[in-house]
Amino acid sequence: MLSIKDLKASVEGKQILNGLNLEVKPGEVHAIMGPNGSGKSTLASVLAGREEYEVEGGTVNFLGKDLLDMSPEDRARAGMFLAFQYPVEIPGVSNANFLKTAVNEVRKSRGLAPYDSKEFLKIMKEKMALVEMDKAMTQRSVNEGFSGGEKKRNEIFQMAMLEPTLAILDETDSGLDIDALRIVSNGVNALRDGNRSFIVITHYQRLLDYIVPDFVHVLYKGRIVKSGTKDLALELEEKGYDWIKEEVAVGA
Amino acid sequence: MSEDLKILDEVTNSEYKYGFVSNIESDNAPKGLDESTVRFISAKKNEPEWLLEWRLKSFRHWLTLEEPTWANVHYPKIDFQDIIYYSAPKKKPSLNSLDELDPEIKATFDKLGISLIEQQRLAGVAVDAVIDSVSVKTTFRETLGELGIIFCSFSEAVHDHPDLIKKYLGSVVPHTDNYYAALNSAVFSDGSFCYIPKGVRCPMELSTYFRINSAGTGQFERTLIIAEEGSFVSYLEGCTAPMRDENQLHAAIVEIISHTDATVKYSTVQNWYPGDKNGKGGIYNFVTKRGICMGDRAKISWTQVETGSAITWKYPSVILKGDYSVGEFYSVAVTNNMQQADTGTKMIHLGKKTKSIIISKGISCGKSQNSYRGLVRIGKKAEHARNFSQCDSLLIGDKCGAHTFPYIEVGNKTAKVEHEATTSKVGEDQIFYCNQRGISTEDAVNLIVNGYCKEVFNQLPMEFAVEAQKLLAISLEGSVG
């Protein structure tokens, strides 16, 4: 489904990704961990198509198409979803209006008829229950005045609405208390259906207790330096990242 | 004892501590202004013909201009015929060492707290001191000379480096710029000249002290700073004047040229005599300061602490011509009693990705009026230019005024310009909190105001920051009832 080969990318002239490789197959959950500054969020941004990030080399194939050649909206329409680490506040645009526009644009690109208001409301209600979201939140402006937890819940809610093929969660657990973490994780787990894939970017093993990954990768200096199962995450939790750094140093 | 309190302690009894008169014999021009005055000054300074012509051109232009009235300041009409335009200490200083300095002048510096020797030894600051109209002593010249840095009085530069003067004089502030710039261009007496060659980082702060001493004298100095490609210089300017009953005019010009990759930092602590509590006397400070970032990535940073003068009219500005060039303006302006200040900056963005920042802190006490006036202009070609301005005003007492007049002109859609301004008073809850901890109200106000100004003080070199804090405390004196 997603095939990243030798991806190199920079931001403001500084190279962050240095030849990253990753294969994601349908239904898989990949966790990406790594110390601060290792390039985790850069990866998410490059995949979603943020313009400040310059791709210097490599390829990314998504469902048979050259992802790097696509605009951000086309990537989304093709089924890629990024849950932002810092969801932006958009004053004046209501959550409901925003989502209806997005959902119908995505449907249009898939050759589906747009939802009318009634259908849309029904689906929205359904999905809101997934993340225990209050109805009032849909009438508020996108993320405006939301608490950290509300913003992250809103991201998962949008994911449920847009039904992506591949979802990238960029440090969705940062700043969440234990209840919010549980709600967000339940939402994610409910969307695991054997076909939908996930890339879960996180700093802490804690999240992986809730969202159990098939693979865990360690990102360091812009490359994946170690891959394993969820046990690797436990090992990292226990020993930190220094031993990985040493391994890399020895290997080099 | 904390640094802040120490300073407060030091100043509790002082009013205007720089208000002494030095008994230096001076050599004056006759009062009044016409072409012969201009010729007199030029002759006194033994100037070349081209400079005299330039002065006369400026003088003739000045005659066609009217005094500006747009500033938010009010004062009786100035009688330009009642001013002495040239006043020099009689003993011509042409000294080899500080020992040869007129003892009175030396004592003056000591009283100013700028003992040249001390400065030389301790701070490593090169000083050019200008009393009334002429530059009397430049220190550290040899050390600087080894690096190719020229730091001398303006008159010397006219004789020793005429090509540089010819090339740059009036290039940033043309003689036609405004009323006081035209006047200065006609009658300027002396000032400082500074040239930093390509790639040189000036190893010490360069400093000029200006002092008006003689009665009835106007001071019209010019400063010209040229920073060649990739160079760096930090320049300090201090100003004082004795207490006198009449108003004295100070109309200076500063021109800065910052070439590609060069940085010029210009800091001013202005403490001209502000007049007494009833508004009698004090300096009219009508100054034109402007720099141009000629080349790419050039930077000019103005920092000013304005506590003195009866009237301040001053807008240190930056023309951001080179792409990626940077302009900064950090200002603290304090007015007390009957002082009036109308000060701010102009940031003219011409180049691509140019950036400017304006941080202005106004503090009004007594019956004073304090205005921020600033212009941010984004030209049609200034793609992706950025400006951020923050102008805060603090009011202490209910008889003063604080005003903000920003002009924001944006002609390019990719620009991002943000301006914020607030006006408030020192919070009673803040004062109460201090009181509760045993701090008197006056000290509390000082502490709070110092904190309020910190962002600007942080831009000043160490010694200046301390001096600025002292001046602030003096200026605030008696502001809390």
Place this chain on the structure above:
Amino acid sequence: MSTITKYQTASTAFVQEAEVFADLYGKAHPTLTAIRKQAMVAFSNRGIPTMKHEEWKYVNLTSIAQTDYRTASPADSQKLSKSDAEQYRFAGKDAILCVIENGKLNVAASTMTGIPAGVRIGSIDDFSSDAAVMSHLFTHASFEEEAMVALNTMLCYSPIIIKVDAKVKCDTVIQLIFATVPGADPLLIPARVLVVAEEQSEFTVVESYHTLGAGALTFNNVVSEVVVGKAARVHYSKIQVEGDEAQHINYHKVNMARDSYQHLTTLTLGGAIVRNNLNIRLDDEQVNAYLNGLYVLNQKQVIDNHTLVDHAMPNCYSNELYKGIIGDQAQGVFNGKIWVREDAQKTNAYQSNKNLLLSNQASMNTKPQLEIYADDVKCSHGATTGQLDDEALFYLRARGIGETVARSLLNHAFAADVIEQVENETLRESLMQLLDVKLSALQIEA
């Protein structure tokens, strides 16, 4: 010599003409004739402001100064009918529509039925016996200080007056439809409004400006005076949707008494040159004033919003929000002053001006000002000019929304913010529609 310069030079012939003018329309009101004569003197002294004048530095009135206008006259025939007016009905079927065609009330085109008890709407002649109302006429907007007020004062012949009695709450919206019908010659239209809100009254007034048909240039020179009595609440909207050639300068003066409230929204979408001068005086304690504006410009439109919030007394609150979207070669100006006088302690005054530039030929000049003479105050202003937030745009695109749609969504959200604060729902929806029509006409460049 153009008409206005002729007025300014005040040749003997013109003075005679103007005296006849004053005589003609003010016969029953000799005191007004005296005021008109003073205004004439004031105008000839001041003249048309030029860009050298600090308050006019960003707007060029040459085109107004040089046009040879004919001043609209009460003798002009009126063409509009009720059906013409209906298309401008913005506040529901119950609203009172009062049509002012080329400066003069057109009763035939107006729908003035259903005016509640305690509300009176009419021309100067309808109020000539009401001394209280007459005492307000021509007295609030200062013709001594403003040349264009002087011009209006000396020429206007048919002030429209609205008076709402004490304690009357009027739910029916009063809409004044200022319809400009261009003719063969350039036309100067001196329109004037006086609104008197007595103690504890509450109502909504809409002024809307339209151009019907094509013809020579038109110049609307408007003065509105609004007197808000003790604890009265006035909701006011000014909607400017005139034609592409229209010139419009208006003064809006509000005087607010103790405990009163006013909410004023100015929406500018049409016109070639529009200059709005708003002067809100908070004349007593515990006053709340809201002042909002929205301008969406394209082509070569020029808008200059000049606002003054004058805090004369303590313990008042004011809040001002102006937003603009400027495309093509249009020019926007915002000059807003908060003035806190010496006695106005405990003032809370806020002002914000935000602008989006959509094209590189567009420009915006902003001058927010604080002039503060009291110390125990909280005042702030903020101004921004730039483009849509890149982060927000990316967020929308990352959710599958195309760039053009994303931009128009964000433009709408940016602008709608102002309109959403209009209290009357029907009116709010009408304004939203007008906004969307205008937004869809803007060139949205990536």
